[in-house]
Amino acid sequence: MSVKVSIIGASGYGGGELARLLAGHPEVELVHLTAETRAGEAMADLYPNLRSFTDLITTAADPDRIARDSDLVFIALPNSKAMEFAPQIAPHARIVDLGADFRFKDPLVYEQWYKTAHACPLLLDDSAYGLTEFRRSEIRSSRIVGNPGCYPTAALLAILPFLQAGQGSAGGIVIDAKSGISGAGRTPSMGTHFSEVNENVMPYNVGSHRHTPEIEQELSRLGDSPVAVTFTPHLIPMTRGILVTAYVPVHNGLTTDDATAILQESYAAEPFVRVLADGLPQTKATTGSNFCDVAARVDRHSRMLIAMAALDNMVKGASGQAVQNMNVMLGFPEELGLRSPGLYP
């Protein structure tokens, strides 16, 4: 008994990756795929890896029809677009939004960082922040899931167990993140031009990246007190992958073994978080998969906990976690269609 699923925004990388993952999901039937400028093109022409997997032709977005025909709708559009469609869709179909529109509990925070008033703040009450490992029950019962940003997914999975365990100070947390270029999406620009970013590493949006309030919201809600972090993202010359190296000042006798035990306890039952006791996370171990690998070390010399997480920004950092949330929302086994190892090398 399959469910009917549509993707609004299928031509971007988030949408393409959803289509790839759903092609292997035994309970999903894809109904509508929408694209804007490229509407009318075959999905398999937009994503040549999907040749022989789908004959669907992308269409312009018709939210009423999509809502009527679908049990669940993924929205993979630029920020502030989902909140235009959501009011029409939400009464008929559940929604997983891969953008930022439904990630914030406080619409003023959204407005402050995204420079536009929220179009449907009432819907936020029926929305869950989709970090599956920490909000499973809310996700199960919400109309809308605001799928986390790629950086927050990695940062939160690295840090949250420690704050929940009462380790680490709320002040002085540094999150240094490294992302592959696919995180910038499929629209060409100087910032994604091969010759500019290849053989290059650079920080960007220092002190001002929009994922900062998202990380702080969840650290504050799930930890025990308001948290302000220093978050610096960097672009790395590779296609997929995010590595977060987080620095949390510790003022007691926490050891590396303690820290590893905290991670192991937090994630013992989690199907998609792997705790490394010996090795260190590397993005390649997760490429193409829904896994997040985490590890921690304590530098006793400088009294700093170093918490690390690696994941594929396109999968666990976006579309894979979105499918994981869909599974939770619709009562499927959480790993359905998602459990496969990544590519290595």
Add this chain to the structure above:
Amino acid sequence: MSVKVSIIGASGYGGGELARLLAGHPEVELVHLTAETRAGEAMADLYPNLRSFTDLITTAADPDRIARDSDLVFIALPNSKAMEFAPQIAPHARIVDLGADFRFKDPLVYEQWYKTAHACPLLLDDSAYGLTEFRRSEIRSSRIVGNPGCYPTAALLAILPFLQAGQGSAGGIVIDAKSGISGAGRTPSMGTHFSEVNENVMPYNVGSHRHTPEIEQELSRLGDSPVAVTFTPHLIPMTRGILVTAYVPVHNGLTTDDATAILQESYAAEPFVRVLADGLPQTKATTGSNFCDVAARVDRHSRMLIAMAALDNMVKGASGQAVQNMNVMLGFPEELGLRSPGLYP
């Protein structure tokens, strides 16, 4: 009802990729994984993408025990090693060898190119060349399958339909191939050292690569006459993928439409060969999948047919085709465990 499968040489990239693919095969139970210098290590430590998929520990190779415990054995060892193990294994279990030892019908050709006498030439009579699309019935009934080399797989899939259709001259065929670095295996060397091969393109083994006689054997057997080719491989700064651009002189009025039709007819029923009528093959469309994308153009101006093929050298060019052959040998549906789209981007 699952079959018991072992991998001799699990620590190399061929073995690691077999383990990845078989982790998703519903009818396979992995029994033994062997490694030489790294015997005793957990497979999931050698291949961190396999964490949470296998607890197997690699062992030194014990061919008798492996033969006894297995229905089918993959051998993924350096050339000339498989023919040492095969005589002990073949009476008990069927074999897919990813090396060159069982690819040649004539042991003297093997000896000439691999500089060592063949250790078990009689077994060649019960061996099939494992280019699935062209030797399915032989593969089904053979004890041993000599899985094709990565370059020959791409070159043959690009060219064979034309020779079989009586198009193209047997003389003057040029095969210019471009391969990612994973084709060189997992043993570090100057030729695989990141800083030497990154941002670099170079030809190698010009006029002397060992895949030449393999290509010529199959073009000659499956075409209509002895064929000598010029084959030049190149190393490309990427991990996975092979692109073959083959040039076949044509002396009649063959058009691009004719050429495309020949490919479409040849591969109409093939699950893993996709013929592109409009676009051109690119390796990224196949990354991580068992597909080979082919296309052809005729340059009327210079009277040359340009036949192109792209595939993932680790999958269709090695371990994926090996699993495809296993499926044929054991009577499983040919796509079982193999049908999934590649990663894009």
Add this chain to the structure above:
Amino acid sequence: MSVKVSIIGASGYGGGELARLLAGHPEVELVHLTAETRAGEAMADLYPNLRSFTDLITTAADPDRIARDSDLVFIALPNSKAMEFAPQIAPHARIVDLGADFRFKDPLVYEQWYKTAHACPLLLDDSAYGLTEFRRSEIRSSRIVGNPGCYPTAALLAILPFLQAGQGSAGGIVIDAKSGISGAGRTPSMGTHFSEVNENVMPYNVGSHRHTPEIEQELSRLGDSPVAVTFTPHLIPMTRGILVTAYVPVHNGLTTDDATAILQESYAAEPFVRVLADGLPQTKATTGSNFCDVAARVDRHSRMLIAMAALDNMVKGASGQAVQNMNVMLGFPEELGLRSPGLYP
């Protein structure tokens, strides 16, 4: 006693590389740098490697003023733009055009391939094709030099010595070329989007690339008869570099030693062509330098000469050769400002 030089089109990669090279030229004073959409920006903001080397601000192109103020003008604009400016500039200053407008002796060939009538065909009579090694005296005395395309530079340097030596047939020549992405210029597009071209190899413009007639013109003029070639370019996931692998049928007893001797004789006095007797060309050996490395092998088995050339498409394939031509035109030593080793690794 320095000369005054301007660059029309300084914001593109050709212009940026000219500025880099000229920063180290002891006899050149840069006067005007023009940009279109980015006019008004500091050159060192457009090219951050030039910080502390130039304070020049780019301006919109004013051809009269540029002509008046300059001894020599480099034009690095999209095709068909140079022929708009040239009539105003040529009477006052000499010109090196990095585009295609002044490469063809026959304006009809230009029109056929570039889909626009030539705007100043009479100026072609006072133009030289700027392959320095083969047209030095014409270059010295011409008003305008049509700087060769990147692919033709590599292809011609690999093949011409053989045709001039009467080796190789005029028919059946195959030129398989591999280029880094910088050859596509600085304007972002899907074809230069990092995530699309990274970890990917693809052919493009099969049988239709505009560098084909340029190669054929020069092979025909400098060889002994009309030549038609099959030319296939490929995009490689690296920034700089072109490797050409050319296949020339040979019907006599030519050996690899003969072929190497022909190259050595041709290039004995050339400062920027290095003949490799033992190794094979690799692009990395030339990165950032004006060298072209060439080598040849004869495959006796298939009766094919394989002639290879590697160069940096930005330097010897464009701006470096342009400066080399400037040196010839203005009577400077040919290596002035250009003789430095590339970066390795």
Add this chain to the structure above:
Amino acid sequence: MSVKVSIIGASGYGGGELARLLAGHPEVELVHLTAETRAGEAMADLYPNLRSFTDLITTAADPDRIARDSDLVFIALPNSKAMEFAPQIAPHARIVDLGADFRFKDPLVYEQWYKTAHACPLLLDDSAYGLTEFRRSEIRSSRIVGNPGCYPTAALLAILPFLQAGQGSAGGIVIDAKSGISGAGRTPSMGTHFSEVNENVMPYNVGSHRHTPEIEQELSRLGDSPVAVTFTPHLIPMTRGILVTAYVPVHNGLTTDDATAILQESYAAEPFVRVLADGLPQTKATTGSNFCDVAARVDRHSRMLIAMAALDNMVKGASGQAVQNMNVMLGFPEELGLRSPGLYP
């Protein structure tokens, strides 16, 4: 009047880059180049970019002869090798050591981190730490210069101006560094194997990298108090370049403008440090050059100063700074042979 210079350890990347840079130095005559396992090979075969620049053949190291024949000797060997040669060389020729043997003032720190007793601790008294910008006068008068590590060069240039200005706390400094793979040298290993490190980002030596005490020594000596830092290096899939992102807690009203002014004041007279007021450092702006680009931002929200530095680990991070130090030691203009823009793109 040129000086005679030798390189002990010319086959490694440090030695190759020294040879490249010295090929363009107008006052240097290369005398001896030594190699260990590859002694007897032509330097231009080891480094194909140097073809046509040097005919020197590498030899086994004969320290007496080298000392006798040279005015200055560069030692580019693995750690603990230079201190074997130095006692023989130092009486006759000055030394720039690219390894760690002469970087520490306290031989016990060396012993603790490098696990071997220092072989010639007395020579440390006549050694200078070669961070040119901060130790120019010591360098000028020392027999031996311990050339800084690549990470410390970037980290110190980013942070030192602030500590010297009394800004930033001595505790809680985090240094998150990203390095290209060439920093790991030319010896092949799994950690430099293309397919393992390409499309991958990973931390390594977390809390234990040997550059930590070097950074702390200089921050403590040049700052105003003992400093303990948390230093985490990461491997990035590119060949050249280091980016350091350093986090320094600030407890007063320091602004970004203040921070930029501090950098500008510190480096106003420096030829090789460029302070960016508007943009952010990126490694590509420095590739192949001796520049270090620095910038700073203050995140008022989290009270953190983010100080960033980018450089080419092979040049300013190793061989370029070594040549800069040679210029200082020998009384040449500091920029001689070193002032050229990097390659972009």
